[in-house]
Amino acid sequence: AQTVTQSQPEMSVQEAETVTLSCTYDTSESDYYLFWYKQPPSRQMILVIRQEAYKQQNATENRFSVNFQKAAKSFSLKISDSQLGDAAMYFCAYRSPRGGGSEKLVFGKGTKLTVNP
């Protein structure tokens, strides 16, 4: 079974600085998808960024980028120019490429990010 580990329960960053959230995962599959979700206090789950395992190029979305190291099974999230609105729980998640409803999203335990003004 796949597992996702986020080793940092809490992180803090100064506004306008850069922070990196760590994520490792365990799988025997060669193809899969990885995601970072953000959950602000409103509790809405918001997709931040996604990565396909077969793509070597790291995904980027504006101030958010990932460092995907397939051999090391590592998928870290970098937030540049941190803003107060970035404060939230961040969840790393793994998904198998199988379809038909059997491809559950497996989450890490989350990292609570605080942004200090």
Added chain:
Amino acid sequence: DTAVSQTPKYLVTQMGNDKSIKCEQNLGHDTMYWYKQDSKKFLKIMFSYNNKELIINETVPNRFSPKSPDKAHLNLHINSLELGDSAVYFCASSQAGVYGYTFGSGTRLTVV
């Protein structure tokens, strides 16, 4: 238009009661899910449905019964509620591929 809508957003009820949470998606996705987020924020899948067919049924008490009348709707009925059922329940939908899930806004269930 809300892509995945859940009702109610908040539910406070007494132990032993039966309650339902409703979910609807207008994205045309084939697969819908129920996830439970516990007090430590851990998210765990409970059920998945694909075109009205139950696919994933994790180790969940029989008191929890999902129902999917069509592929746009997935409801969760809970019998004989217990204190330990207090949590946030998320509905989500997805399509195959690199796309992530689209989540509803969650239902905070409090059993007193």
